[in-house]
Amino acid sequence: MTKVVDTSMGASIPARPTARRPTTDGPRPAPGPSRPRRWRSYLASYLAISPFFVLFAVFGVFPLGIAAYLSLHTWDGIGTMHFVGFEQFHRLLEDSQFWQSLVTTIEIFAMSQAPMVVAALVAAFVLSSDRLRFRGVYQTVYFLPQVTSIVVIAIVFQSLFGGNFGMINRLLVSVGLPSVDWMASTWGANTMIALMIIWRGFGYLVIFFMAGMATIPPELYEAAELDGAGGPRKLWSITLPMMRPTIVFALLTGIVGGLQVFTEPQILGVSGTSVPGMTMMLLQYQYLGQSQSASVGADLGYASAIGWAVFALVTLASLGTLLMRRVTGHKEVI
Amino acid sequence: MSADVQETDRGTYPVRKRGGGRRPQVGKHLVLLCAALVSLFPFYWLLIMATSSSGEVFKFPPRLIPGTRLFENLGKVSDAVPLDATFVNSLVVAVSAVLLTGFLCSLGGFVFARMRFPGRDKLFGCVLATLVFPTGVSLAPSLQIYSHLGWINTFLPLIVPGAASAFGLFWMRQYAVSAIPYELIEAARLDGCGLLRMYWHVALPAMRPAIASFGIFTFMWSWNDYLWPLLVLNDPQKYTVPVALAQLKGAYGNIDYSVVTAGTLVGAIPLIVLFLFVRKWIFRNMVAGAVK
Structure with missing residues (x-):
């Protein structure tokens, strides 16, 4: 069990890999060559x-150096490059579209990760019940979206949510509610994108959490049952505290992907100066000069500055998660 | 650690033992079934749309059983994108990525796990340290590097850079540490094996499960990757499946959504079939790789 924490930390905080040296060095060969x-x-x-x-x-490694260099310049990728110092970062601070993309990115992250983790924990808990039939079938079905391309998912979801003829709007209208133009408002676009992320990531987390739950000693549950605890009580008092390292690890790995959402809004047609659904990664893409629909001029320097903002956000989120773990972790059994 | 996860009487996962005999678990199945329906519904909807005509797609109430127009719709797909060529492209890219990544990471993982040389742990630490840099940082610079190398509109940016995967190296090293005993290495060395022969005859057989599972994941990542193919490929003949589907949506999205969904359905099938074949393997090794 300790090993669970140990390695997951190794994967997420690469700063301490040397700590494992004693275990990897085997017995030295008797006569030294x-x-x-x-x-x-x-x-x-x-x-x-x-x-x-x-x-x-x-x-x-080299691209990281170039990224630092580029972010101090302005360059359309073709003409001459001009040194501008920290002007690109200054521009970042004053660019309202950038701030809105930052908010959108964080909103989508929160709207997708929180419900997904909760739903996956409950599903994993129920799926781990003794003598449950069709466990493998459920796992397989839940995992199917995970192997599906995000492009495919976005195309299907758009037909469900899109326009006046989408299924969802038809249903809303048929029960007397107004139809919703999902991509026109920030919350609509965020909801749609978060739903896609949840739908795709749920199965992965279920499998992941089931593995974590499998390492909880059954004696704990037996003792709780003797004390008269029911299912929800056991989930709250035993499974959740014991699962904390696994949940933290899931959050840490989710941060990198969850804060770099790109494909979903791009397929949904978010581009140019529009705000709903414009994530930081998609905003960066607008400045790469590759998008036909981008209405802004290519500036690889500004794109790099946005890239560093993504890095800062990912780093802050990871540190925050680790800090939260330290603050709330005083009861940790492991 | 992985042993007690894998080997139990009740399949892959050890389960909580409950007192008492069999109780019908209707409530549990109800919850699980709801989640399963939600997971399956978009696939069902995709199938319905792909087999309908353009007029039927947005009819309300919608049709509930698949129609018969799939092949008709697929015929129109090829007007917009060469879907068969993109399948070959995706396959070439994914298989090359799997082979190159598998080779470099397994060789590196083995050397880092079982060879001794000055600076080993520092080098490994450097590789792991780059895991904190998300893709977003190096988007513009990487694109410039590929264009300087003349790699734009080739498959090389989708195959070569990803082969030096920090995650893959970490994964392989972890597995090599647990799977290759030092005695085996010493025995091979006494037999006069050089490093490459040791890799081929000792490490490769011992690391086969790790290489296979990492290969499966690499295949799926590579097949589903959208950002990089979108950035580096401009020629429709060179598109991979996800980019071609996005292109198809752009061309037909406002005209005939059933054509878009027909292409999408066909594009989604290969990985689903692959997954159904290797799912037990995925569940076991995904967990071993992540939790171990």
């Missing part, structure tokens, strides 16, 4: 990891 032979074996290791590290340096 001679110096030249040892260097030959080192050389083989370096050569073996070199292809990975060449790619990693060129496509993983």
Whole structure:
């Protein structure tokens, strides 16, 4: 059980990987190989990891340096590049569309993650019941949306929500309610996008939480049953506290994807200067000069500045989650 | 850790034992069934629309059983996008990505787990540290790098950069640590095996489950990736399936939604079929990779 916490931390806070050194170093070979032979074996290791590290340096690390460089310039990607200092970040602060995209990104994140985690916890709890039939069938059905492309999902959801002829609006009208133009208002667009994210991510979290629940000792539940606890009580008093590390890990991994929502609003046709559904990633895309429908001029410097804002948001959210865990974690059993 | 998750009498997951005999679990099934219906409904709706005519799509009340117009609709799809070519493209990209990523990450993971060399832990730490940088940071610079390399409108940006996956290296190293005992390495070394032969004859067989599960995930990520293909591919003949579907929606979305949905249905099927074949494997290894 401790291992659960340990590795998940390793995955999310890469700053402490050296802590594992003692476990990975095996027994040293009894007679140490001679110096030249040892260097030959080192050389083989370096050569073996070199292809990975060449790619990693060129496509993983180098772009980060360029991103810092670009964000101090203005450049349409074709003409000459002009150094502007921190002007792009200053522009960021005064760009109301940027602030609105920041709010939209956070709103969509909150509207999707919170209900999804709660629903997945309940479903995982029920699915973990003893002697439940069709468990595998339920798991498979819940996971199906996860393997479906977001493009496919957006196309289907748009036909359900879209226009006056969408299913949802027809239903609303048929029970006497006004039809809703979902993409015209911020809350409508946020709701639609959050629903897509929930629908797609639910099954993944269910499987994930079931694995976490499987590590809870059954004795705890037996003791609670002797004390007369029912299902909801057990979920609240045993499962949830024991699941805290798993939930935190799920949140941490959800932050990276959940704050970089792009495909859903892009397929729904959000572009240019429109505000509903304009997330930070999609706003950045407008400035890359690749979108035919973008009404703003390409500026790779400004796009990079937005990129750093995404990074700051992801980092803050991750730190906040970890802090929350530390503050509320005093009762932690593990 | 993974052993007690996997091996129980009741399938993949150990379950809470309850006292008492069999009770009908109607309430539980009711809850689970509702969630299942919600999960399935969009697929059902997709099927209905894809088999209807354009007039029927937005009729109310909607039709409840699939129609017969699927192939007619599919015929119109090829007017807008070459769907068959995009399938081949997606397959080429996904398979290449799986092979290259699988090779580099398993070799790297094995070396980082079982070889000793100066700076090993620092290098590994550097790779992990880049996990904190989201894709969003390097969008513009990466695009510039690809264009300088002349990679725009080729599949290379979709295959090569992702092969140096920090997550993949971490995953493989974790597995190699638990699956390859030092004794095996020493024995191979005494037999005069060099590093590559050790990788091929010792590490590769031992790491097969990790490589296969990581390969499946890489395939699905690659197949469903939308952002990068959208950014680097401009030639419709080079499109991957998600980009082609987005293009199809742009071309037909306001004219005939049944055509869009017909293409979408066909585009969604391959991964669903793949998933149904490997689902047990996914459930087990997704969990092992994440929780372990």
